[in-house]
Amino acid sequence: MATQPAIELKNITKKFGKVVANKNxxxxxxxxxxxxxxxxxxxxxxxxxxxISGIYFPDEGEIRIDGKEALIASPKDAFDYKIGMIxxxxxxxxxxxxxxxxxxxxxxxxxxxxxxxxxxxxISAQYGFNLxxxxxxxxxxxxxxxxxxxxxxxxxxxxxxxxxxxxxxxxPQETEKLFDILRRMRDxxxxxxxxxxxxxxxxxLSDKVAVLRKGEYIGTVNTAETNExxxxxxxxxxxxxxxxxxxxxxxTEDRLVVNSITCVDRVGTTVLDNVSFTAKSxxxxxxxxxxxxxxxxxxxxxxGLQRLEYGDIFYFDPQTGKKESLRDKTxxxxxxxxxxxxxxxxxxxxxxxxxNMDIVDNMMLRSYSKGRSFFLKRKPxxxxxxxxxxDLEVVTxxxxxxxxxxxxxxxxxxxxxxxxxxxxxxxxVAYPVRGLDINSxxxxxxxxNEQKKQGVAIxxxxxxxxxxxxxxxxxxxxxSGKINGIVDGRTTTKEExxxxxxxxxxxxxENDNG
Amino acid sequence: xxxxxxxxxxxxxxPLLYGSTGEIITEKSGHLNLGIPGIxxxxxxxxxxxxxxxxxxxxxxxxxxxxxxxxxxxxxCAIAGSVIMGLIYCFLTVTLHANQNVTGLALTTLGIGLGNxxxxxxxxxxxxxxxxxxxxxxSSFFATKLPFADKLGxxxxxxxxxxxxxxxxxxxxxxxxxxxxxxxxGLNLRSVGENPATADAAGINVIRYRYVATCIGSAVAGIGxxxxxxSYASGVWSNNAFGDRGWMAxxxxxxxxxxxxxxIVGSFVFGALCNANNYxxxxxxxxxxxxxxxxxxxxxxxxxxxxMRKKREHQPPxxxxxxxxxxxx
Numbered sequence: 001m002a003t004q005p006a007i008e009l010k011n012i013t014k015k016f017g018k019v020v021a022n023k024n025x026x027x028x029x030x031x032x033x034x035x036x037x038x039x040x041x042x043x044x045x046x047x048x049x050x051x052i053s054g055i056y057f058p059d060e061g062e063i064r065i066d067g068k069e070a071l072i073a074s075p076k077d078a079f080d081y082k083i084g085m086i087x088x089x090x091x092x093x094x095x096x097x098x099x100x101x102x103x104x105x106x107x108x109x110x111x112x113x114x115x116x117x118x119x120x121x122x123i124s125a126q127y128g129f130n131l132x133x134x135x136x137x138x139x140x141x142x143x144x145x146x147x148x149x150x151x152x153x154x155x156x157x158x159x160x161x162x163x164x165x166x167x168x169x170x171x172p173q174e175t176e177k178l179f180d181i182l183r184r185m186r187d188x189x190x191x192x193x194x195x196x197x198x199x200x201x202x203x204x205l206s207d208k209v210a211v212l213r214k215g216e217y218i219g220t221v222n223t224a225e226t227n228e229x230x231x232x233x234x235x236x237x238x239x240x241x242x243x244x245x246x247x248x249x250x251x252t253e254d255r256l257v258v259n260s261i262t263c264v265d266r267v268g269t270t271v272l273d274n275v276s277f278t279a280k281s282x283x284x285x286x287x288x289x290x291x292x293x294x295x296x297x298x299x300x301x302x303x304g305l306q307r308l309e310y311g312d313i314f315y316f317d318p319q320t321g322k323k324e325s326l327r328d329k330t331x332x333x334x335x336x337x338x339x340x341x342x343x344x345x346x347x348x349x350x351x352x353x354x355x356n357m358d359i360v361d362n363m364m365l366r367s368y369s370k371g372r373s374f375f376l377k378r379k380p381x382x383x384x385x386x387x388x389x390x391d392l393e394v395v396t397x398x399x400x401x402x403x404x405x406x407x408x409x410x411x412x413x414x415x416x417x418x419x420x421x422x423x424x425x426x427x428x429v430a431y432p433v434r435g436l437d438i439n440s441x442x443x444x445x446x447x448x449n450e451q452k453k454q455g456v457a458i459x460x461x462x463x464x465x466x467x468x469x470x471x472x473x474x475x476x477x478x479x480s481g482k483i484n485g486i487v488d489g490r491t492t493t494k495e496e497x498x499x500x501x502x503x504x505x506x507x508x509x510e511n512d513n514g
Numbered sequence: 515x516x517x518x519x520x521x522x523x524x525x526x527x528x529p530l531l532y533g534s535t536g537e538i539i540t541e542k543s544g545h546l547n548l549g550i551p552g553i554x555x556x557x558x559x560x561x562x563x564x565x566x567x568x569x570x571x572x573x574x575x576x577x578x579x580x581x582x583x584x585x586x587x588x589x590x591c592a593i594a595g596s597v598i599m600g601l602i603y604c605f606l607t608v609t610l611h612a613n614q615n616v617t618g619l620a621l622t623t624l625g626i627g628l629g630n631x632x633x634x635x636x637x638x639x640x641x642x643x644x645x646x647x648x649x650x651x652x653s654s655f656f657a658t659k660l661p662f663a664d665k666l667g668x669x670x671x672x673x674x675x676x677x678x679x680x681x682x683x684x685x686x687x688x689x690x691x692x693x694x695x696x697x698x699x700g701l702n703l704r705s706v707g708e709n710p711a712t713a714d715a716a717g718i719n720v721i722r723y724r725y726v727a728t729c730i731g732s733a734v735a736g737i738g739x740x741x742x743x744x745s746y747a748s749g750v751w752s753n754n755a756f757g758d759r760g761w762m763a764x765x766x767x768x769x770x771x772x773x774x775x776x777x778i779v780g781s782f783v784f785g786a787l788c789n790a791n792n793y794x795x796x797x798x799x800x801x802x803x804x805x806x807x808x809x810x811x812x813x814x815x816x817x818x819x820x821x822m823r824k825k826r827e828h829q830p831p832x833x834x835x836x837x838x839x840x841x842x843x
Contacts, residue, residue: 055840075715075716085715091716092709093705093708093713094708094710095827096704096705100701104701104702104714105702111697138826491733
């Protein structure tokens with residue numbers, strides 16, 4: 001069974017309008033093997049996989065499955081070839097139960113949810129999943145949802161599994177568990193393709209690595225015979241330094257003191273529970289936690305966008321040294337004091353930028369109120385837009401292209417660049433490198449480090465724990481709106497943070513050594 | 515008196531039940547069809563045209579009319595007329611990706627205009643003195659009651675005295691509820707309305723489900739229009755008499771929390787609320803108008819309560835009003 005090619009791509013090309021997403025890609029994935037597809041953002045990994053799973057149709061080239069040419073025109077065709085894809089953004093119906101989601105779209109005679117549930121339980125047991133089939137999706141954690149997705153494709157009898165950045169949202173422990181399951185599937189003779197841009201995962205999990213760059217296929221190497229820097233070079237096309245330079249904080253002083261704040265959302269659930277910490281100037285404070293643990297609410301409280309039920313937030317003005325409460329300030333006043341928030345939500349545009357407006361107009365969103373005359377002055381924002389485009393290497397046809405048309409990474413550069421350009425005293429960034437390629441990510445880390453050296457207090461909400469432990473001076477871990485612990489970024493490990501993230505009770509406050 | 519009130523409420527409620535069942539089926543596919551008032555209106559006038567032609571072909575002699583044909587011709591005409599409207603809606607929103615709200619409102623305007631045009635034309639043909647067409651003969655076939663209703667006193671009147679379209683309405687609502695919740699087709703349809711990308715990835719033909727659900731929904735709503743003319747108005751068509759029943763049917767969808775089974779009860783509640791002003795003595799004309807608002811007031815109250823409860827199962831389909839285009843990036 002082993003090393004028998006399950007799927008071969010030959011000269012695949014796909015264009016979206018004038019943009020070439022994939023160009024002459026040749027790729028082979030074998031049974032009983034885990035193949036990683038590595039590439040920067042926009043290198044066409046997801047597009048390529050979408051063609052295998054029937055979402056897109058290739059413009060040129062052919063796909064061969066088990067040596068025979070296959071025509072995959074729709075997701076249904078893909079199922080018939082036993083191809084299952086687990087998308088990065090889960091394709092699940094929120095109000096359905098796990099079982100309903102798993103059987104969705106299957107036509108096999110009589111509709112019998114009970115019998116299907118038994119089959120689902122059997123598959124779960126076979127691969128060591130733990131799943132409550134009755135549970136509604138919207139009450140599930142990310143990792144549970146992913147389990148549903150994986151069982152969904154297994155239930156359809158898939159033996160070619162494609163996973164699109166499966167670990168982006170998991171804790172290290174959950175990732176390890178997933179990898180164990182994937183290895184078990186590989187040993188079962190399945191062909192597993194995993195899309196990722198986390199190098200250490202590629203090295204620890206896969207048997208072979210295929211690298212894409214800007215839509216083109218660069219090559220496939222055996223994992224055992226390669227290393228991080230070689231892979232990076234294949235990915236980026238040049239050698240880059242993968243070290244984040246972390247300077248020792250100097251002349252730190254308290255900039256922002258958050259004093260036991262509690263927030264309640266509209267439904268009455270407590271989203272922040274008695275949170276206290278201090279952000280210091282010239283220091284990067286990382287915030288780690290499972291998505292939706294209150295990171296957003298915390299940043300919004302500081303920015304004045306969230307009503308505080310209890311507690312207070314104090315800001316120490318660097319010029320006058322005066323202590324001011326942010327509690328009664330409007331978001332605009334807080335911003336003018338130098339507190340800046342750049343939140344990159346999952347859809348990347350969210351509340352930061354207006355998709356249909358161009359880069360210049362988006363710059364102006366932050367500055368229009370400074371104008372004195374009746375008409376807008378377009379020159380300064382235009383200059384700023386050009387500066388950001390040049391400095392951060394934003395790929396755009398012009399400064400007047402609607403932001404919506406830029407790729408995700410470029411949108412983020414515009415957003416982060418704009419907030420930094422305002423020379424803040426407190427800079428809050430949430431997921432600034434979400435989905436960015438290595439090059440751009442490091443560019444953003446460098447920008448943050450530069451700001452830190454200039455004495456800005458930086459609050460960095462991140463997903464990638466490897467980056468958090470490399471970049472941040474202190475890391476605060478939150479879980480369900482509570483602080484589970486604050487650790488020193490220089491001495492802590494990923495595993496320690498991972499454990500703190502999943503810690504359920506409030507017994508984490510005593511090691512608040514901030 | 516109370517029996518009469520309830521029967522009247524049911525009579526008033528049935529067109530709403532058809533309308534809202536049709537709209538629920540449509541909305542479950544993710545289509546917010548605001549064209550329902552127009553579609554019900556077209557359904558009504560199509561049925562009227564059909565029965566008008568049939569009555570004329572029988573020389574307006576009731577003895578020459580076949581009971582089955584007298585019922586089935588208007589019914590099929592109503593279905594055909596409203597399905598065409600549904601097809602227009604689907605073509606614009608699914609195939610051409612037009613905005614659903616705009617399309618729906620345009621269809622309502624179109625449907626009412628078309629209905630009034632055909633209505634006025636028929637009135638012109640008959641050279642009637644009154645601005646209406648009376649199809650009382652056809653209506654009498656529609657109004658055939660169950661034979662044993664009279665023998666059972668108030669019980670018979672309450673449960674068995676209605677015309678067959680009333681029972682059909684309840685049957686359609688119950689069947690819709692079963693199909694939506696207990697079958698694979700229903701599961702697929704709901705997934706299309708909740709998350710079409712997911713449905714598509716699962717191999718469900720989103721376009722086909724949206725077309726079919728919207729057309730079936732339109733047909734059901736169209737029968738509601740016909741029921742109004744034949745049963746409530748005893749076969750008399752006059753322009754604009756249908757009033758705001760179409761909008762009420764859409765309000766009822768919200769009231770019923772997108773559940774056809776709730777719509778059955780809801781339609782009778784709405785019928786009772788519409789009718790309450792006639793049963794309360796000594797109301798001035800202006801207070802009567804206030805009473806006519808009651809169904810909408812109740813709908814708003816339901817909206818307030820459900821949005822406070824925030825139970826996900828009671829929310830509209832997540833993708834309601836949004837078009838789906840697969841290769842969108």
